[in-house]
Amino acid sequence: MFIVELLVNACIAFTGFYIISKIIHSTHFKSYVVKSIIVGLLTGALGVLLMFKGIAVNDSLRMDLRHIPLVLLAFYGSRFPLIIATLIIACSRFLFGVTEQAAVAFVAVLCISIGMLAIHRRLLNRPFLQNISMNVWALMMITVAVLINLGWNETALSLLLSTWTIGLTVGVLSSLLTLDFQLLNRQVDIYKKSAELDHLTGLYNRRVWDDRTAGLEQEGRIYNILALDIDHFKHVNDTYGHGNGDLVLQQFANILKEETRPHDITARIGGEEFMILIYDLAPQKATKVANRIRQRIASQRFQIDGFPAIDVTTSIGIAHGKNIHIQRMSALADESLYTAKQQGRNRTILFDNESDRHVAATANRETVRS
Known part of the structure; x- marks a missing residue:
């Protein structure tokens, strides 16, 4: 019983x-x-x-x-x-x-x-x-x-x-x-x-980026989109090989992880293209974050196999806004990035919604180590 x-x-x-x-x-x-x-x-x-x-x-x-x-x-x-x-x-x-x-x-x-x-x-x-x-x-x-x-x-x-x-x-x-x-x-x-996660860098992939940024314009919060890519990355691949190009991408991604906050969303969109979503920062502060990332990358020696360490720079475009659709903000950030490339690379360009124009947030002419 x-x-x-x-x-x-x-x-x-x-x-x-x-x-x-x-x-x-x-x-x-x-x-x-x-x-x-x-x-x-x-x-x-x-x-x-x-x-x-x-x-x-x-x-x-x-x-x-x-x-x-x-x-x-x-x-x-x-x-x-x-x-x-x-x-x-x-x-x-x-x-x-x-x-x-x-x-x-x-x-x-x-x-x-x-x-x-x-x-x-x-x-x-x-x-x-x-x-x-x-x-x-x-x-x-x-x-x-x-x-x-x-x-x-x-x-x-x-x-x-x-x-x-x-x-x-x-x-x-x-x-x-x-x-x-x-x-x-x-x-x-x-x-x-x-x-x-992106298998190479450990950052979010494009699918997660799209999911996390969908409906941002409905949240009513100020946000910034940073578009980044590695300057002359094709030259890195062509000169040192795609395996070393992957090593550069991994070290680049590690810097992005270290220089952003845990609740920021950092993703590799494809190739050497990266995007960062940063909430609740004024344009000046978002620019400061972007420049900190850019300067950190420019000052670091990137380790590769079979060759001496190399220097890498990045160009960054920023779109700042509120109640703006993510596709529009991403396009503005990409346009800012393209402007940074046209103006000589290794610089940050901010799109100012109020004046509806691109502003040179930095025009870096630092000597890059050989």
Whole structure:
């Protein structure tokens, strides 16, 4: 009888596992706190449901697998949700009566969670052993609680045998389930990044650029589009080979990553052409950012294979505006870039929407090292 009821508990636990794991791995939550609260509340509710569907040994003692949802959170290292769920599950035990057995169960749940956090830290790099150890720890605490409440007798031994049998089985299966979820989500992340990032530079690709910039004119925010390309890049490819051209592109992209903010969108559009979206900067400040990038590139020696390091420069066109369609802004940035090329390269040109003309933001005539 004990086995059947614990198997029902296990089925409920696995269903809850699936739902909670999906939420834990979801990327649709903008707030970590909100997501943590939801996960904690759902896990606590699952523990309470397991209690209600558990075994009523007597009027005040219940047996179930309420510890299993806590193992899930501890395995993921979700401390805040674990605290919420632990308090809900521990306190809900008193719904079945304020008794000594309930108090023992309350303390046991607290000990289970505290011990699992310690196990998580100690076995962080050994996930399967970590999960099994958490389950064994929880079952040990349950054993202590049962023996305190029932004493050493046939009923207690039969109950513990069923609990350990089902508990360990569920523990192993839950370990495999959570590891499978982690592996699956890791693969999804890899495929997502592969689809979003340019394979050579690690910047966003053209598809992501189009997705991220669609509807910019409807946001009502000031934004700047920077169009960049590498001056005389065909000469680099023709002189040093396409492999070295790729090395130059990678080093160029690394500079763009370092000189832009995390929330700026930097993309390789194709070949040696790059675009950067910068929000909420006045034209003067956007120009300052562009010049910082340009000067950094002009001052750096680019390492290539089989030849001495070479110098590279970039020309930059900027379009500044608000409530302007991205296609129009991109065209203006490209026109500014073309003007920079015509005026001698290694310079920044800003399109001024107010005067409807191109303004030479810089006319760099620095001596480039040979």
